[in-house]
Structure formats: structure tokens, C-alpha cells
Amino acid sequence: MVSMHLRAATAVDSNLRFEYLPNGLKVVVREIHTAPLVSVWCWYRVGSGDELPGHTGVSHWVEHMNFKGTVNIPREQMKGIVERFGGMWNGYTWIDQTTYLETAGRAALDRMLFLEAERMAYGLYEPGDCESERTVIISELQGGENDPDQLLDTEVMATAFRAHPYQHPTIGWLEDLRAMTRDDLVSHYRRFYIPNNATLVVVGDVNADDVLRGAEAHFASIPEGVAPERIRVCEPPQLGERRVLIEREGTTGYVKVVFHAPAANDPDFFAMLVLDAILTGAKGVNLWSSFRVAPPQRRARLYTALVERGLASSVSGAIMPTAQPYVYTLSFTAIDGIPLEDVEAAALQEIERVREAGVEPADVDRARHQLRARLVFDNDSVTNVAHQLGYFETIAGPDYLPLLQQRIDAVTAEQVWDVARRRLGPCTRTVGWFKPVGAPRQGLDEMSANPART
Amino acid sequence: MSSTLAAGLSPVRQTLSNGAVIIVQETSGAPSVSINAAFLAGSIYEPDNLPGLAHLTARVIDRGTIRRSADAIAQELDSRGVSLRIATTRHTMTFSSTCLSEDFDELLDVVVDVARCATFPDAEVAKRRAEAVTAIRQDEDNPAVRAMETLSEMLYGPSHPYGRCAKGSVDSLERINRDAIWRFHTRYIRPAVLSLVIVGDVTATRAIELAASKLEGWAGAPERPVVVPPPSVIPGRQVREIPMAGKSQTDIAYGFATIGRLDPRYYGYWMMNNVLGQFGLGGRLADNIRERQGMAYYAFSSFDPTVGEGPLVVRAGVDPANVQRTIDAIDAEIRELGEHGPTPAEVDESRGYLVGSIPRMLETNYSIAGFLQTSEQFGLGLDYDRRLPGLIESVTIDDVRAAAAEALHPERAAIAIAGPESAGGATP
Numbered sequence: 001m002v003s004m005h006l007r008a009a010t011a012v013d014s015n016l017r018f019e020y021l022p023n024g025l026k027v028v029v030r031e032i033h034t035a036p037l038v039s040v041w042c043w044y045r046v047g048s049g050d051e052l053p054g055h056t057g058v059s060h061w062v063e064h065m066n067f068k069g070t071v072n073i074p075r076e077q078m079k080g081i082v083e084r085f086g087g088m089w090n091g092y093t094w095i096d097q098t099t100y101l102e103t104a105g106r107a108a109l110d111r112m113l114f115l116e117a118e119r120m121a122y123g124l125y126e127p128g129d130c131e132s133e134r135t136v137i138i139s140e141l142q143g144g145e146n147d148p149d150q151l152l153d154t155e156v157m158a159t160a161f162r163a164h165p166y167q168h169p170t171i172g173w174l175e176d177l178r179a180m181t182r183d184d185l186v187s188h189y190r191r192f193y194i195p196n197n198a199t200l201v202v203v204g205d206v207n208a209d210d211v212l213r214g215a216e217a218h219f220a221s222i223p224e225g226v227a228p229e230r231i232r233v234c235e236p237p238q239l240g241e242r243r244v245l246i247e248r249e250g251t252t253g254y255v256k257v258v259f260h261a262p263a264a265n266d267p268d269f270f271a272m273l274v275l276d277a278i279l280t281g282a283k284g285v286n287l288w289s290s291f292r293v294a295p296p297q298r299r300a301r302l303y304t305a306l307v308e309r310g311l312a313s314s315v316s317g318a319i320m321p322t323a324q325p326y327v328y329t330l331s332f333t334a335i336d337g338i339p340l341e342d343v344e345a346a347a348l349q350e351i352e353r354v355r356e357a358g359v360e361p362a363d364v365d366r367a368r369h370q371l372r373a374r375l376v377f378d379n380d381s382v383t384n385v386a387h388q389l390g391y392f393e394t395i396a397g398p399d400y401l402p403l404l405q406q407r408i409d410a411v412t413a414e415q416v417w418d419v420a421r422r423r424l425g426p427c428t429r430t431v432g433w434f435k436p437v438g439a440p441r442q443g444l445d446e447m448s449a450n451p452a453r454t
Numbered sequence: 455m456s457s458t459l460a461a462g463l464s465p466v467r468q469t470l471s472n473g474a475v476i477i478v479q480e481t482s483g484a485p486s487v488s489i490n491a492a493f494l495a496g497s498i499y500e501p502d503n504l505p506g507l508a509h510l511t512a513r514v515i516d517r518g519t520i521r522r523s524a525d526a527i528a529q530e531l532d533s534r535g536v537s538l539r540i541a542t543t544r545h546t547m548t549f550s551s552t553c554l555s556e557d558f559d560e561l562l563d564v565v566v567d568v569a570r571c572a573t574f575p576d577a578e579v580a581k582r583r584a585e586a587v588t589a590i591r592q593d594e595d596n597p598a599v600r601a602m603e604t605l606s607e608m609l610y611g612p613s614h615p616y617g618r619c620a621k622g623s624v625d626s627l628e629r630i631n632r633d634a635i636w637r638f639h640t641r642y643i644r645p646a647v648l649s650l651v652i653v654g655d656v657t658a659t660r661a662i663e664l665a666a667s668k669l670e671g672w673a674g675a676p677e678r679p680v681v682v683p684p685p686s687v688i689p690g691r692q693v694r695e696i697p698m699a700g701k702s703q704t705d706i707a708y709g710f711a712t713i714g715r716l717d718p719r720y721y722g723y724w725m726m727n728n729v730l731g732q733f734g735l736g737g738r739l740a741d742n743i744r745e746r747q748g749m750a751y752y753a754f755s756s757f758d759p760t761v762g763e764g765p766l767v768v769r770a771g772v773d774p775a776n777v778q779r780t781i782d783a784i785d786a787e788i789r790e791l792g793e794h795g796p797t798p799a800e801v802d803e804s805r806g807y808l809v810g811s812i813p814r815m816l817e818t819n820y821s822i823a824g825f826l827q828t829s830e831q832f833g834l835g836l837d838y839d840r841r842l843p844g845l846i847e848s849v850t851i852d853d854v855r856a857a858a859a860e861a862l863h864p865e866r867a868a869i870a871i872a873g874p875e876s877a878g879g880a881t882p
Binding site for chain 2: 079087133145251295371374
């Protein structure tokens, strides 16, 4: 054991080491010796759900700034710290969390911990860097706008929520990105990047005592901060269907149907996971794994009702574990030439069929088996194990993940029918269309009209 | 995760009497198995008048066999939580899937059955054709895809197998019927050009026995090997713009045709590309375009050598007003690296990165299967993962400098620009 003065914490999973440093940093370690790799993730309980109007996108912008050098890591040396070991490094921001990761050979462990400690406390936020990153992020936003499906998603989310900050995109609104200042960034950074608002997760070919010793060496001198209050906004009940129509240049029509969804800790969440697997096929049960592998969905209700009937070329569903009630999103790509009315009608008809008649026990069995397989596939690498641990620790607490499978297994057909009836009704949905207009067919013929210039 | 990676992979390889190659790597990190079955049946094997044939064949091949209806296949996959991905490249059609260990036998049976005994029902061809047409229409609305497809055509010529769109066109898909798919399947999905890689929680002996039994009684080889012709375009600066209304950002694809995967210069080129547009968050290109000028969220280069002369492509997504500034920056970085080569520090960093990244290439059963499949396709050997560090270590700064001097010339670049029409536009 490491000689540290650590507060005891509950560890449900006996394979985990789970400790607190005196400054409140939670450290989670899992030894996995099957590959000579270690993955380090530092999670912060802050995301776009913590942002007020006028400051949308600040969490994501701060994440970008934490790749730009610290007091003890000159900016130009930042990228080499992990990469010289062959490692990968990255980060992401979403509604409840911001996280940074490195995966590399075990020899890089000390440098990875050093990097994360520097990020937590000693970011430089040089004024010139803040300005150049402003335009980088606007470029990221505009790249997303090139995708009509993403454009529609942004509009639908802003319509589905009336009060809750989950309504704005994580990247922020363009005008806020243009207006925010370096002071806004630094203030956000200092408020949320404190050890008692973070979890350090280390998984891989390591000795847990070494990790805890390293965590203490690098992080213990960072002082505990004032625990940030998170915004508590309760979305008012939706009383009637809301609709969004985007008519814009394009080639393909898209339909989205969005319902308010339970938070991860709501008992309804597990029945919703099973319901989604029945409607669209099971995905990985966290943000990172949800889109890694295509879901098994050929027998899924909405796939057979739309894709097999030639109305849509793709169907997808998304329900994510989140700290507060978020949304359940169903997305459809219309087959070329099929009216969006037909796509929407078929989707709503199938949802109503489930609400009226419920689901078969065999449907539930298949969905539970799919979810069990996905939970195995989610753990296929040290990087993914570490992500899963940190994700659930950050948004739902330490007891959640060990009981997830059990809670899914306990879901009954009756419970699935119940959540379908209560949660997928017409009054609580938001429907969005992206209707392509005025788009010429841009095939090879048109391209030859713009010949090469030399 | 593999249990064996500290000492390197230890795959078992067996060639069956029908020519099929089976490669198995045992791992024990997770109770799952990944299957990767590749046939030499990519778009290069299509008749010239039917582009998109391989792609459409892949979309329909798992929708019914002599023994199983489309619904029965769907039931077998979905009940096990398994998705079957069938992807085509220029050279291969690959069936890949991951299942729980307990489902391995049944999944392998489905994979071999759909490859071997597909029936291509007319109704399924019609449905999947409509989906493929929709995918083409989506691509037509995607500036990144438009830029890349245009660049490929510029580098290789519209009739070259690397220059034409692998998904075909709306017109060509309309002309592909069940007979054409059936002929393509009969001719190219043959055991003699199958490489079946199995990685995971399964013993090699059992996996090989199972695979051999499922492939038994199936014989045949394609009539003739396909030779990749050289690019039909004489290298020279070309710029082509693809105006796209309603878009916010412009995608730039800037590139050259380079070398094949088995060219002895490969490792020098690989390291050169790492310096140019990979190391850190995008090499010298990102340092300039993203970090110093703040113009793009992504700016990087990719090097994709294959059987024939593969492309080296620089990509960036920028505000329409910054297109010319971005091309100027790419030109400057290409010229600088081409004329002066990398610094010793850059070569050291890249070498360390490439050697150190090998364990990450082998982090999952799925990625190990892909690595072994590539090794088999190019005849790199079962010990390639263990030889690779030495091959990278042996690259000298002169090798990298030579690769840069040979490949990087702005005056030979093809440049495709897709996005909203900008006030400034791009000049050649």
C-alpha cells in the first residue's frame, strides 16, 4: 500500500482501487496486464450543461485551451510529451463532462500524470492563443453545419428544451463564440478545474500502488477549491408537440423525433435502454462506445417498419446516460424520392403500435442479450475500460456501473410497455424535418462544367 | 485485449486445399472473438461500364442464402447482439464482425454462408439499390466527400480504378441488376482469394477446424489477376472548384499520387507523412494552419499506399474566405519539407512515435484482425509486428529527406476545393 493519507471510498467492484487524495481528487485504478499499455483519463464534472446564456461553448473552448501549453510545459512541447512514447492523446466535452485522455506504453505513465496535473492547475491561456482558438472553434462549428443531419439535430434540441441548458450545442452558439473573452475562459477554468471536481482514471499495465504514488506526487500540491455549484434547472413539462422545419439546399431529407428521456439514475432509464434496443438495436451504453460499432438492428421495430419497407435508408436511436433528464432521439434518412411525411408517419405509427400493444417477452430477451454483448464489447481495450469507468463515475457515481447489467437484466416487458406509454406520447415529442430544396443534381456532369484550371 | 502482446503476436496460419488462408490469433482479454474475412473482390474488379457493382454486391450479399432467408440471417445476428459489416475497398471485400465467444461457431457459419451461398433476391437488390442511391445523393451534398472524390479523379483519371467513385453513380447503379451481381459474386468471391482472420477467446486448433469444415467442398479461383495501371494523368498543378450552395465551410483536398505499399521507399514515406501532417495534432500542417493561423479545426495529411500507387493527401476545412491563404500555407509547408527535408529532432520524434504506437495498433481483437489481414494481403509475414520496430528504426533522415524531395512539389499538386463560393476564391 502507498503511504498516503486517503479518505476511504466505497468500491463496489473489487478489481478497482478507488482512493481520494487529501485535496479531494478521486483516483480510480484498474490493473489490466494483457497489453503493454496504460490509459490515463482526467475527468471534470463540467460540460455545456453548466453554461449560462451568453457563455455557451465556454467549456469546450476551455478544453481546447488546455492543449496550448502550461507553466511548466511550453506550448511547442505539449504535443511531444505523450507522442514521443507512441501515445495518442485527445479530449472531449459534452453536456455533463469534460475529459482528457492519453493511451501509451507504460513507460509514459509518469509523463501522462504530469501532463494532467499541469492541465488541472497551470494552463497558460495566452491572449494570442485564446484568439486563434476562437477561429479554430468557429471553423469546427461551421464544419458541423455542413452536415444537414447535425444542423437539424441542433435545431431540434433547441426546440425540445425550453429552459434547461442542455438545449444549446456543446460547441456553443456562434455569437457567443464571437463575443466571449479570455477572462470568461480563465474564470470558467479556475472555477471548475480543481481536484475536488475531478476524477483521475488509470487503467492498464500498471501497479496500482505506483499509480497512487504518482498521482500524489503530481497532484497533491494542487489546492482543493470551492466546489462549484451546478446549474439546477428543471425543464417544465411539455404540453404539446413541437415541430421544426429546415428548408435548405441539399440532396437528402432527414427526420428526427425526439422525446424527453430519464436521467441515468432514474429507474425508467433501464427500461428505456431496452425499449431503444427493441426499436433500433442496442448500442454501447456510453457516449464513446455508442457509435463505435453499428447496432444489430435488422429485426428492430423501426428498421423493419422503415428500412425494410423502402422508406428510409437508415434508422438510429440514441439514449445516453446523463446526469439530468436529456432526450431520446430517433433519426431517419429518407430514401431518395420518398416524401418526409411518409417517413414520419411510418415512424410514429410503429411507436404507437408499441404504446398500444406493448412488446413481446422475446423482444425483451433479444434486447437484453444485445445489451449484454455490447457491455462486453465496450470493454475491449484499456482505453475503453478507462473511458467507461470515468464516464459513469462522473455522471452517475461509483455504484452505477457494477450494477448496470443487473438492472438491465431485471427489465420486464411490462416495464418497457409502461415507459413507452408514458414517455413516447405525442404531446411530449419534438419532430424535425430537414427538407432539401433547390438542389441541383451534382453529379459528374456538373463537375465537368467546372474543368481543371492549371 | 490480447494476452500475448508483450512478447508480440503469435498467429497460426493454415492454407486449405482450396487456397483459402486461415489465420488465428488467440487472446484472452475479453470473452469475445473478431472475424475478418477478406476476398480480393474490390471495385477494381468491376467491369468498366458498371462502377458501383462491388459496393452494391456487398450491400445485398447478406440478404439471403440457399439455406437462410434474409429474415433468418437477421434473426441470427440480432439475437446474438452482432452486426455484420461488409465493406469494399479498391481491392477487397471484407466481412467483419465481433461476437461473444459462445456465439463464435454460429457467427462463423453465417459469415461463410453469406459469402459462399448468397442468392441475391430481386426484392433485396431493389431495396439495397435505393439505399445505395441515397448514399450517393448524401455524398453529393458532402463537401469533404466531394473534394476527395474529385481529387482522386484528378490524380488518376476518371477511368482509372483508383480515380472513379467506388460507390458508382446513380446511373450506373440503375443499370446493375441481379445477373450482374450474380456474375461478380461467382467470379470473385472465391475461396482461393479468401483470407480469413480470427482473433479472440478461441483456440487456434478449434477455430481452424471449424473454418475448414465450413469451407469444405467450396473451390475456385478468379480467372486472372488484375493489374493496377499507372495513373493516366500527367502530374501537373491542377485546381478544381466544386461550388456547393448552402454550405458554411470549404473542404480542401490537396495531393499527389505516390508509391505502392511494397515499394522499398514505403517506410521513408510513412515517416515523412508523419512529420508533414500527423505528429502532434497534424504535424507541420496543423502547426501552421491551425495553431499559428487559427484557420481550421482540422489540417492534416494522410498517406494511403496500396497495391498500386497510393495517394498522399492534405486535408483542411476552412472558412470560404480563407481558402487561398490555406492553399498558400500548404504550398509553403510542402515546398519547405520537399526542399529542405525534416530536422533531426523531427525524425527522432516521429520514429519514437511510430515504434511506440505499435502496441496501440494491437489494442483490440478487432484491430489485431485488421493488422493481420493487411500483413497477409501484402505478404509481410506472421512476425511482422515484431519486425516492424526494426524496420522503422532503420529509416534514416536521408530516407525521409529523399521521400520528401521526391513526392512534395507544389507545382505537381492536384487541388480540389468544395464548398460555398468564396469572394476571394482560389487561384492556381
